[in-house]
Amino acid sequence: MPNRVVINIMDGGFLPRSLAGRPAVEWVLDYAGSIVPKKDIAFIGSSGGGIPGFPYTRMESATAACLIAALRELSQGYDNLVYVFGDSPFLDAGLTARMLENHAKYYAHYTFADGYPEGLAPEILAARTLPALAALCQDGPPLDRETLFALIQKDINAFDLETELSPRDLRILRASLTCGTKRGHLLCERTAESLPQGQPPASEAVLSLLEKTPEVLRTLPAFIGVQITEGCPQSCLSCPYPLFGNVGGSRRMAPGDFDLIARKAADFCGDAVIGVSLWGEPSFHPEFTRLAKSVADRPALSLLVETSGIGWKDEVVRECAAMLGPRLTWVVSLDAAGPQQYAMLRGAGWEEARARAEMLIAEFPGTAYVQALRMAENEETLESFYRAWKEKTPRLIIQKYDWFCGFLPQRKVTDLSPLDRFPCRHLRRDLCVLLDGSVPLCREDLHKSTLLGNLIADDIQTIWEKGGGFYRQHLCANHTGICGNCDEYYTWNF
Numbered sequence: 001m002p003n004r005v006v007i008n009i010m011d012g013g014f015l016p017r018s019l020a021g022r023p024a025v026e027w028v029l030d031y032a033g034s035i036v037p038k039k040d041i042a043f044i045g046s047s048g049g050g051i052p053g054f055p056y057t058r059m060e061s062a063t064a065a066c067l068i069a070a071l072r073e074l075s076q077g078y079d080n081l082v083y084v085f086g087d088s089p090f091l092d093a094g095l096t097a098r099m100l101e102n103h104a105k106y107y108a109h110y111t112f113a114d115g116y117p118e119g120l121a122p123e124i125l126a127a128r129t130l131p132a133l134a135a136l137c138q139d140g141p142p143l144d145r146e147t148l149f150a151l152i153q154k155d156i157n158a159f160d161l162e163t164e165l166s167p168r169d170l171r172i173l174r175a176s177l178t179c180g181t182k183r184g185h186l187l188c189e190r191t192a193e194s195l196p197q198g199q200p201p202a203s204e205a206v207l208s209l210l211e212k213t214p215e216v217l218r219t220l221p222a223f224i225g226v227q228i229t230e231g232c233p234q235s236c237l238s239c240p241y242p243l244f245g246n247v248g249g250s251r252r253m254a255p256g257d258f259d260l261i262a263r264k265a266a267d268f269c270g271d272a273v274i275g276v277s278l279w280g281e282p283s284f285h286p287e288f289t290r291l292a293k294s295v296a297d298r299p300a301l302s303l304l305v306e307t308s309g310i311g312w313k314d315e316v317v318r319e320c321a322a323m324l325g326p327r328l329t330w331v332v333s334l335d336a337a338g339p340q341q342y343a344m345l346r347g348a349g350w351e352e353a354r355a356r357a358e359m360l361i362a363e364f365p366g367t368a369y370v371q372a373l374r375m376a377e378n379e380e381t382l383e384s385f386y387r388a389w390k391e392k393t394p395r396l397i398i399q400k401y402d403w404f405c406g407f408l409p410q411r412k413v414t415d416l417s418p419l420d421r422f423p424c425r426h427l428r429r430d431l432c433v434l435l436d437g438s439v440p441l442c443r444e445d446l447h448k449s450t451l452l453g454n455l456i457a458d459d460i461q462t463i464w465e466k467g468g469g470f471y472r473q474h475l476c477a478n479h480t481g482i483c484g485n486c487d488e489y490y491t492w493n494f
């Protein structure tokens with residue numbers, strides 16, 4: 001049963017990145033060479049060039065259909081494809097051998113590993129599956145690392161799947177052992193330094209490292225939440241801002257300052273999501289389009305707009321969407337199933353907010369979400385909210401209530417906190433920036449009790465390293481100050 005290893009190098013942007021003095025792709029070639037003879041290794045990608053000495057298929061465009069067409073071409077004369085990404089230096093040959101054995105034994109169409117961090121295991125695809133996948137390519141899904149699984153999911157009962165379960169489910173860590181981003185590359189470098197030298201990577205050793213040395217997981221910020229305006233049209237029951245901020249204020253962040261923050265984020269983090277809704281309503285910024293352009297000009301950045309839905313002009317929304325495409329995500333916070341409850345929870349504006357949510361869902365169905373904050377006051381109507389909006393979009397967010405470390409009354413209806421506390425995910429992945437550029441410890445730090453610096457005036461790396469000191473305190477189970485009363489440490493932004 002001949003197998004072929006197909007290595008996707010995507011746009012090849014990661015190729016100059018090295019680990020322990022060797023290009024990351026050479027690690028993948030070592031792995032592939034331990035699975036199949038050299039003649040059975042091939043590369044695909046979207047860039048102009050491949051890897052000398054190996055066949056290379058260039059995908060015409062970044063679509064699922066082009067990926068499947070390339071895989072069909074490369075599968076000629078083979079029974080199975082072992083599909084991996086070229087920026088994954090810790091692919092485990094032993095784990096792959098186990099997966100191949102089960103794939104053959106159970107005559108599977110598709111075999112994948114579940115519960116492992118990204119970058120340790122391949123996907124295995126029987127060549128006979130590809131015509132069926134080609135038929136599922138209409139209307140996407142997008143071309144990314146999940147494309148094969150997303151296609152299979154479209155008609156999951158039509159395929160025989162084999163799953164290799166991780167001994168411990170570590171997806172929860174959101175650790176990506178891939179060199180395609182600066183963040184992932186840094187984690188790979190730390191992992192390479194800590195593993196035994198001169199031995200092929202073993203997933204068990206990597207899992208153990210990630211579990212036992214969580215300090216390696218704090219790499220670079222993934223989410224930067226920025227306050228761009230002072231004013232807000234509402235005084236929501238669940239929001240602390242009316243109690244400590246200035247909802248009637250008119251100050252806003254200068255576009256030049258926002259551009260500087262975006263530049264620092266892009267330079268330091270590589271990719272990151274920039275949120276513009278830390279406090280205040282982003283639609284109130286009179287030059288919102290200029291801010292969006294600062295993000296659009298940096299291809300590795302994305303923009304998140306969490307909004308009441310009030311105050312937007314159609315042309316601003318459409319211009320920003322045209323600039324950013326799928327890199328712009330909208331979240332409209334409604335909280336209520338109907339106008340009366342909306343008025344009680346949020347204030348005036350139901351009709352405008354509902355209409356804006358419907359417009360965004362209709363025009364940007366892949367990137368617009370409707371959100372409700374779950375709390376005692378709307379618990380009884382949350383199901384009707386969910387059912388009503390589910391008919392219009394699958395993109396619904398039910399967010400947990402945040403009592404801001406005791407600043408607000410406790411309105412939560414259920415306790416979602418883990419049995420064992422772990423270091424704060426926001427300290428690990430986020431930065432928050434207020435209107436004047438100052439960076440508090442986190443979004444919960446309403447009174448700026450701990451300032452990490454000023455992102456307009458200071459070096460971003462210095463600010464990030466200062467936050468690392470607090471993360472290390474958490475590693476020692478030291479949750480002093482507001483952290484002691486916080487139940488947001490286990491939530492994610494991105």
Ligand code: SF4
Pocket residue numbers: 405424425426427441442443444445482483484486487488489
């Ligand atoms: S534990 Fe809570 S208060 Fe402390 S840094 Fe994390 S989010 Fe902020």
